[in-house]
Amino acid sequence: MQLSKVSFRYRRRGPSVIQDADAQLAPGDVIELAGVNGAGKSTLLRLLAGLARPTTGTIAGRPEIVGFAPDRFPTAQPFTVTAYLRHMARVRGGARWEPWAERLNMDHLLNVPLGELSKGSAHKVGLVQALMAEPGLLILDEPFAGLDAGTREALPAIAAEVAARGGIVIASDHQGGLRALPVVRHWSLVDGHLKEGTAAPPQESEDREAVVAVTVPAAELHHFLTRMRAEGYQAREIEETG
Template sequence: MSFRYGRRTAWVLSEVTVDIGDGEVVVVRGRNGAGKSTLLQMMAGVLQPTRGRILDRPSRVGWVPERFPAEQPFTVSGYLAAMAALHGAGSPAPWIDRLGLAPFRTVKLAELSKGTAQKVGLAQALICRPQLLVLDEPWEGLDAAARDLVPDIVAEIVAAGGSVIVSDHRGDTARLPEATEWTVDGARVTPERAEKARTGADTPWLIEVAAGDGPAAVAALRAAGHEIIRVRA
């Protein structure tokens, strides 16, 4: 796919071909302005490619923008309850508690600090139980406690067979050690795995197990120090 914001503007992404598998975590790296957010918004379905298309996007996608648009006339619990109803999901209370939003239930979104608003942005994306979670620079806006929760949340989505794509321009990738890395540069996207394949390193193995044994097999392989590249149901 290719993307540009206007007919006379330069291509932000040009002839990009990437794929993200079930159970895969991708970290998108690149300098400021390289096109990371643009790529993530296309993955989330917020932007449509100017050319090309995206195939097999799951139906439940959670998108956490780099900056949650808090200029809305709702309280935290009113907004999250409405988002839950929209997605046919259960009560947002577990996410309100887990993300430390309980003291802000009755506060209007526009009155929240940037970090708290960002947590509302994270909660609204998780409420729909996303099969694909798109996190734009999650380490930037969140407070330390919420940042520390992100790897656990990512692991839970992966364990359920979902996929996660995260942009990161500061190099906080160490928080997601099993992630595949994509680099955006010069309107192109280079997946790390393609480079590894070219150098012949890290030949992956395909292991098949009975459906019900999947989560336990993944946990056992991880515990033994193996990297799981993807899980397909």
């Protein structure tokens, strides 16, 4: 897979988010992509996945099957977890999702509507749909964010398995979750320029969570909770006491 002078901007006269990126990827590569917030990591991942087209330059040799797990899984869909994964399996020609759901310990989530999932649980659904068809290119946007400890521990081995069968894995990951793999390469985006070099230290502090109390009119509570859950937040009603 080859990137040649790839640039991208959102508006014709807007600034370039990605500038003249050149890179070559071979079967078995595992790439850790780093960069500060707003550096363009998610944009580059979408370009690599074929979900956006470069403004200039080319991306050639993309594997036929691409698995893409976004940083925020779109939960505003009228499915339960099982119904969604069955639908995606049909789209992907009868791919088997059940082994992945079992491996990621999702049995208790299968009958839950997507809109009621926590961010971490929704992220698991995104991982299963990305993995089910044995992708030749697996792209993960902040794959460790919000996951339980068991899934976090399983992900490096899963990435290594995809690489071992000749797939390419690219992960935007500020936590360094794939860093222990012996085959990992390190990319960074700095001022729109793609560089390859030594990995930066993990920034675990960015994954901390905070609890916020919000007061809303009772008539708007259901809509508010639904919207917050759809955006990946854990939201619940707290009964007043006293």
